[in-house]
Amino acid sequence: MSARVAGEAIAGRVDRTWKRAYDLAMKPGHRSVPAPLARSLIDRATVAGMALAQRGRRLATAESCTGGLIGAAVTAVPGCSAWYVGGVISYADRAKHDLLDVPMATLEAHGAVSAETAAAMATGALARLGADIAVSVTGIAGPEGGSADKPVGLVWFGLATAEGVTTWSTRTDGDRAAVRTAAAAAALDAVAALLSPPRS
Numbered sequence: 035m036s037a038r039v040a041g042e043a044i045a046g047r048v049d050r051t052w053k054r055a056y057d058l059a060m061k062p063g064h065r066s067v068p069a070p071l072a073r074s075l076i077d078r079a080t081v082a083g084m085a086l087a088q089r090g091r092r093l094a095t096a097e098s099c100t101g102g103l104i105g106a107a108v109t110a111v112p113g114c115s116a117w118y119v120g121g122v123i124s125y126a127d128r129a130k131h132d133l134l135d136v137p138m139a140t141l142e143a144h145g146a147v148s149a150e151t152a153a154a155m156a157t158g159a160l161a162r163l164g165a166d167i168a169v170s171v172t173g174i175a176g177p178e179g180g181s182a183d184k185p186v187g188l189v190w191f192g193l194a195t196a197e198g199v200t201t202w203s204t205r206t207d208g209d210r211a212a213v214r215t216a217a218a219a220a221a222l223d224a225v226a227a228l229l230s231p232p233r234s
Contacts, residue, residue: 075107075215078222083108085229086117086167093225094165095121096134096155098146098172099189103218119165124155134158147172147184149192149201156192156199167228168194169221175213189217193224 086093095104105121108114122133127146130136136154144150155170173189180186187206192199204220206213 075103075218075222076110078219078226079104079107079111079114082222082225082229083111083114083117085226087113089229091166091229092117092119092164094119094159094163094168095221096159096168096170096192097121097123098125098130098155098170099175100171100214100218100221101125103214104169104171104221107218107222119163122159122162130155134162145184147174147188147190149190149203152190152192152201153194153199154192156194160194160196166195167225168192169225170194171217171221173213173217175210175217177210187213189213189220191217191221191224193228195228 082093093108095108097104102121102123105123108118108121122129124130124133124136127136127138127141130141130146130151131138134155135158136151140148140150140154152170152172155172156168159165159168159170170192171189174180174184174186176186178186180188185205187208188203189206190201190203192201204217206216208216
C-alpha cells in the first residue's frame, strides 16, 4: 500500500469520530476544552493504548499546536507506561529542529504547518524516542496566524512506523480550543485505526 493510499485510509477511518469531537467542541459558550470532550480524549487514548498493548507496540508523540494535549490524555490512562514512551512539545521551529531533527531546509521551504514538517516530526520522534509508532501534529489553532494558503484551523498529521510515514490534514472551523482538541482526537483515533484490521 502506498503512503498516499495509507494516509487516505487512516483519514477516512477516523473521520466520523473526529467530526463527533468537533461537534462537542463547538457547543455554544465553550472557550476551553469542555469536560465531555476532555473525557472523550482519555477514552480515545484508552482505545489506542489497548491496541498498542495487544500488539506489543510503543507510542511516541510529537506535538506543536496541541501543546501536550495528546500526551496528557495518554498519561491519564493507568498503565500507559507499558505502551507509551514519551512525547516532545516542539512549538517553535528551532525546537522542531533541535528536538526532532526536522531539517531547517524543510521548515524554510514548506513551513511549520505542512505535510513535509509533519512527516519529519513523526520520523524524528520515532527515532529519538525509540518507539514503534509515532504520531505528530502541527497546525494553526488561531485566532491569528492564518493565510489564504494555510487558513486558521488547518492541521497536518504524521504517522510513522519502521515501514514509513503517512501524512494527512484536517480543517476545523472554530475557536482555538476546538481546533486543538479536535486535532488531538484525530491523532489518537489515527493510532487506533492504524492498529485495527480494516473493515471488509
